[in-house]
Amino acid sequence: MIRVSIDAMGGDLGAQPIIEGTAQALEAVRFEPILVGRKAEILDILAPKYHNAVRIVEAEDMIAMHDAATDALKRKESSIFKAVDLVAKKEADAVVSAGHSGATMSLATLKIGRLKKVHRPAIATLMPTKIIDKHTLVLDVGANVDSEPKHLFQSAVMGQAYAKKLLKLDNPRVGLLANGEEDSKGDKLVKDTFAMLSAIRKDGFNFLGNAEGSDVFKGGFDVIVCDGFVGNILLKTSEGVAEAIFSVLKNSAAKSPAALLGAYLLKGAFKTLKRQMDYAEYGGAPLIGINGCAIVSHGKSNAKAIKNAILQAIRFVESSVNSEISVYLERYQSVEKGI
Amino acid sequence: MIRVSIDAMGGDLGAQPIIEGTAQALEAVRFEPILVGRKAEILDILAPKYHNAVRIVEAEDMIAMHDAATDALKRKESSIFKAVDLVAKKEADAVVSAGHSGATMSLATLKIGRLKKVHRPAIATLMPTKIIDKHTLVLDVGANVDSEPKHLFQSAVMGQAYAKKLLKLDNPRVGLLANGEEDSKGDKLVKDTFAMLSAIRKDGFNFLGNAEGSDVFKGGFDVIVCDGFVGNILLKTSEGVAEAIFSVLKNSAAKSPAALLGAYLLKGAFKTLKRQMDYAEYGGAPLIGINGCAIVSHGKSNAKAIKNAILQAIRFVESSVNSEISVYLERYQSVEKGI
Numbered sequence: 110m111i112r113v114s115i116d117a118m119g120g121d122l123g124a125q126p127i128i129e130g131t132a133q134a135l136e137a138v139r140f141e142p143i144l145v146g147r148k149a150e151i152l153d154i155l156a157p158k159y160h161n162a163v164r165i166v167e168a169e170d171m172i173a174m175h176d177a178a179t180d181a182l183k184r185k186e187s188s189i190f191k192a193v194d195l196v197a198k199k200e201a202d203a204v205v206s207a208g209h210s211g212a213t214m215s216l217a218t219l220k221i222g223r224l225k226k227v228h229r230p231a232i233a234t235l236m237p238t239k240i241i242d243k244h245t246l247v248l249d250v251g252a253n254v255d256s257e258p259k260h261l262f263q264s265a266v267m268g269q270a271y272a273k274k275l276l277k278l279d280n281p282r283v284g285l286l287a288n289g290e291e292d293s294k295g296d297k298l299v300k301d302t303f304a305m306l307s308a309i310r311k312d313g314f315n316f317l318g319n320a321e322g323s324d325v326f327k328g329g330f331d332v333i334v335c336d337g338f339v340g341n342i343l344l345k346t347s348e349g350v351a352e353a354i355f356s357v358l359k360n361s362a363a364k365s366p367a368a369l370l371g372a373y374l375l376k377g378a379f380k381t382l383k384r385q386m387d388y389a390e391y392g393g394a395p396l397i398g399i400n401g402c403a404i405v406s407h408g409k410s411n412a413k414a415i416k417n418a419i420l421q422a423i424r425f426v427e428s429s430v431n432s433e434i435s436v437y438l439e440r441y442q443s444v445e446k447g448i
Numbered sequence: 449m450i451r452v453s454i455d456a457m458g459g460d461l462g463a464q465p466i467i468e469g470t471a472q473a474l475e476a477v478r479f480e481p482i483l484v485g486r487k488a489e490i491l492d493i494l495a496p497k498y499h500n501a502v503r504i505v506e507a508e509d510m511i512a513m514h515d516a517a518t519d520a521l522k523r524k525e526s527s528i529f530k531a532v533d534l535v536a537k538k539e540a541d542a543v544v545s546a547g548h549s550g551a552t553m554s555l556a557t558l559k560i561g562r563l564k565k566v567h568r569p570a571i572a573t574l575m576p577t578k579i580i581d582k583h584t585l586v587l588d589v590g591a592n593v594d595s596e597p598k599h600l601f602q603s604a605v606m607g608q609a610y611a612k613k614l615l616k617l618d619n620p621r622v623g624l625l626a627n628g629e630e631d632s633k634g635d636k637l638v639k640d641t642f643a644m645l646s647a648i649r650k651d652g653f654n655f656l657g658n659a660e661g662s663d664v665f666k667g668g669f670d671v672i673v674c675d676g677f678v679g680n681i682l683l684k685t686s687e688g689v690a691e692a693i694f695s696v697l698k699n700s701a702a703k704s705p706a707a708l709l710g711a712y713l714l715k716g717a718f719k720t721l722k723r724q725m726d727y728a729e730y731g732g733a734p735l736i737g738i739n740g741c742a743i744v745s746h747g748k749s750n751a752k753a754i755k756n757a758i759l760q761a762i763r764f765v766e767s768s769v770n771s772e773i774s775v776y777l778e779r780y781q782s783v784e785k786g787i
Contacts, residue, residue: 239692241699251627254635288590288680296593296677322681323688335681338635341627342661342678343685349662350689353578357724360580361717368717374710378700385696 110141111426113419114201117146118171118188119208121408127207128154130415135162137416140423143201145192146171166191171208174408178211182219189213196401197221203402203422205393207410214252217396217403224431226438229253230398231264231337232405233271236347237386238328244391245325246272246332247286250340252396258301259445261285261334265306266437267397268332269314274430275395275421278331280313284320286335286343294319298336308444322346351386389414392421398434402426449480450762453540454754456485457510457527458547460747466546467493469754474501476755479762482540484531485510505530510547513747517550521558528552535740536560542741542761544732546749553591556735556742563770565777568592569737570603570676571744572610575686576725577667584664585611585671586625587736589679597640598784600624600673604645605776606736607671608653613767614734614760617670619652623659625674625682633658637675647783661685690725728753731760737773741765 115131117124128151131142143164144151151165168188172181184190189208195201197220206213210232218230233248248268253260265283272281285303287295295303299319306316320333322343335343362368372379384390392414393406402425406418454470456463467490470481482503483490490504507527511520523529528547534540536559545552549571557569572587587607592599604622611620624642626634634642638658645655659672661682674682701707711718723729731753732745741764745757 237692239695241696254627286681288593288677288684296675299677321688322684322686323691325685326688326692336635338627338638339678339681342625342674342682345627345661346664346682346685347661347689349660349665350686351693352662353576353665354690354693354721356578357580357721358714358717361720362714365716367713371710371713371715371717374706375697375701375714376710377704378697378707378710381700382693382696 110139111203111423112141112143112201113422114143114145114192114195114204115419116188116192116204116206116208117144117151118168119206120406120410121174121207122411124150124154126410126412127415129412130410131163131419132156132159133412133416134419135159137420138423140419142419143195145195146188166195172212174209176209176212178209178215181209181212181216190216193217193220193403196403202426203404205404205406205415205418205422207406207408207415210251210405210408213403213405214396217399217401221399221401221403224398224400225435226442227267227398227434228263229260230396231267232394232396233268234344234394235391236325238326240328241381241385243328245328245330246276247325247340247343248332248334248397249337250344250394251337254336254338256298256336258298258305261298261302261336262305262445263398263438265316265332265334266441267434268334270430270433270437271395271397272331274428274433275424276331280315281331282329283314283316283332283334284318284324284330285316286333286339287319287321290319290321290324292318302334305444309441312440389417392417395421395425400431449478450542450765451480451482451540452758452761453482453484453531453534453543454758455527455531455543455545455547456483456490457507458545459745459749460513460546461750463489463493465749465751466754468751469749470502470758471495471498472751472755473758474498476759477762479758481758482534484534485527505534511551513548515548515551517548517554520548520551520555529555532556532559532742535742541765542743544743544745544754544757544761546732546745546747546754549590549744549747552742552744553735556738556740560738560740560742563737563739563777564774565781566606566737566773567602568599569735570606571733571735572607573683573733574730575664577665579667580720580724582667583730584667584669585615586664586679586682587671587673588676589683589733590676591735593675593677595637595675597637597644600637600641600675601644601784602737602777604655604671604673605780606773607673609769609772609776610734610736611670613769613772614763615670619654620670621668622653622655622671622673623657623663623669624655625672625678626658626660629658629660629663631657641673644783648780651779728756731756734760734764739770
C-alpha cells in the first residue's frame with residue numbers, strides 16, 4: 110500500500126483542511142496516510158472513524174511562512190522536516206506539504222536526493238487555458254533561478270515525461286518560453302536551450318519551438334519550459350491579472366442593481382471559470398527530478414486541494430515517471446555535453 | 449509648433465486609422481503632422497479640410513510585420529525609415545509608428561541616437577491596475593534582452609523621470625520585478641540591481657524594493673523595472689490571461705439565454721473593464737533614452753490610439769523628461785561605476 114507522508118501543520122489555514130483532505134482521500138482510494146504534526150491536535154480534528162487508518166508521527170515544531178528556507182534544514186523537529194525525512198528513510202513513498210514551499214523544496218532535494226543525472230529538480234504547475242479542462246504544465250516555476258541551458262533542457266525532458274505518465278498524453282507538445290514565437294527569439298539562455306531541444310527532435314521529442322507568455326493560456330502546448338525566476342513572474346502575473354479583472358467587474362457591478370442581477374444570471378459562467386482556474390481541482394505542484402515524490406501544495410489549500418494533492422502523489426508513485434526521466438536523461442547525455 | 453512625424457503605412461490595419469487618428473489629433477491640439485507614406489493613398493484618405501494642415505513625405509516602401517528588424521536599416525525608402533530620419537535630421541521633434549516595433553526601436557536608437565550616458569534605451573508601457581484610471585509604468589518590455597544591472601538601474605532612473613514629467617507624479621514609487629517581494633529575492637541580475645537602486649534612496653529616489661508580477665496590477669507601484677525578456681513575458685501573459693477569461697465567460701454564457709441576459713446587464717461593468725485595459729486610451733509605448741522622442745504604437749492601433757499616441761508625443765517633447773534623465777544619470781555615475 111502506498112504510504113503518503115503529510116505535513117499536517119504548515120499550511121496557512123492550520124491543520125483543519127489538511128486533515129479533512131486526508132480523510133476525503135481515504136474515502137476515495139486505499140493508501141496509508143502518515144500525518145506529521147502535533148498528535149493531540151491531529152486526533153482532535155480527525156474523525157474517530159479514521160483513527161485506525163492513519164499513522165501519526167509527532168512533530169512539535171513548525172516552519173512558518175516567514176521563516177527562511179535555510180532554517181528548515183536545521184529544525185529537525187519541524188513537521189515538514191519529519192515528513193520529508195520519512196521519504197528519505199523509505200518509511201513513506203511520497204510527501205505532501207502545504208507549508209513553506211521553499212523549505213519543502215530544499216528539504217526534499219537535499220534529503221530525498223536527486224534522480225541520477227538530474228542537475229536540479231524543478232517545480233511544475235498546471236496553468237488553466239481557455240479550453241475547458243485543458244491545462245498547460247509549466248516548469249520551472251520557482252525552484253531555481255539563474256538557470257543554465259542544461260537545466261532548462263532537463264526541465265523539458267522531465268516535463269515531457271510527467272505529461273506522458275501523469276497527464277496521459279501520448280506525445281506531449283513541448284514549448285520553450287520566449288519573447289516571441291520565432292526561432293530567433295530569446296535571451297542567451299533560451300537561444301542555447303533552443304539548440305539543445307532542437308537536437309532531440311529527431312529522437313521523436315515533440316519540441317514545437319518557442320512559446321509566448323500568452324501561449325500558456327491557449328492550449329496549443331502541453332508543456333512550457335522556463336527559468337524559475339521567469340516562471341514565478343508568469344505565475345504571479347496571471348494571478349494579478351485575474352484578480353484585477355474580477356475586482357474591476359465586481360466594483361463596477363456593485364454600483365447598479367441591474368448589473369448585480371446580471372452578475373447573478375452569469376453565475377454559472379463565473380463558476381465554470383472559477384473551476385477552470387482553481388488549483389484545488391488538480392492538486393499541488395510536483396517537484397520533479399527528485400528520487401521520490403514531493404507535492405508542494407498551495408499555502409491556502411482547502412480540503413479538496415489536499416485530497417487532490419494526495420491522489421496526485423499516489424498516481425505519481427504508481428506511474429513510472431521517475432524511471433522514464435532517468436532513461437531519457439541518460440539517452441540525452443550527449444546533447445547535454447554538446448557532442 | 450511641435451512637428452510629429454507619423455509612419456502612415458506600417459500598421460496592421462493599413463493607413464486608414466493612422467490618418468484618421470492624425471486628423472483627430474489636429475482637432476484636439478495645434479501641431480504640425482508630417483505623414484510619411486504613399487502620398488496618393490494618404491491624400492485619398494485624408495479629408496480635404498486637413499490637406500493644408502499636414503506635410504506629406506513620400507515613401508514607397510513599407511516594412512512588413514514579418515520582416516527582420518535588421519532589414520529595416522537598409523530599406524531607406526520605407527515609411528518607418530523616413531519617418532525616423534526626419535527626427536534624426538531635426539526636421540521633426542517626434543516620431544509615432546504603429547509599424548514593426550523592432551524596426552522602429554532599432555532605427556530610432558541608431559539614427560536618432562542615445563541620450564548622453566544612456567547605455568540602452570528601454571521601451572515602456574502603461575499596464576492597467578485594478579484601480580480605475582491608475583496604471584503602472586513597466587519597462588523594459590522588449591527593447592533589450594540579456595540586460596546587465598546597469599541597464600535595469602538606468603531603466604529605473606528613466607522610468608522615474610517619465611513618471612514625474614509625463615504622468616505628473618511627485619515622487620514615483622519604483623519597484624524591481626522579482627520572484628518575491630522580500631529583499632533577498634531575485635536572480636543575480638535583480639540582486640545586483642537591487643543593491644544599486646538601494647544606494648540612491650538616500651538621494652530621495654523612491655525605491656520601494658522588489659515587486660512581484662501581481663504588483664503590476666495592484667497600483668502600489670508607479671514604475672516597475674525588468675529586463676526586456678521578462679517584460680515581454682509579463683505583457684504577453686497578461687494578454688493571454690485576460691483573453692482566456694473572456695473566452696471562457698463568453699462560451700459559458702452563450703449556452704444559456706439567462707446568462708446572455710446577465711452579460712447584457714453587466715455590459716456597463718465590462719465596458720469599464722475594457723476601458724481600463726484598452727491601450728488605445730493612453731497612446732503608445734515610448735522608447736525612453738533616445739535623444740528625441742519615439743512612440744511605438746500597437747500594430748492594431750485604431751484612430752483613437754493613434755490620436756493619443758500623437759498627443760503623448762507632443763507632451764513628451766514639451767516636457768523636460770530627456771534633460772531630467774540626463775541630469776540624474778550624470779548624478780548617479782558613481783553608483784553605476786560601483787564607487
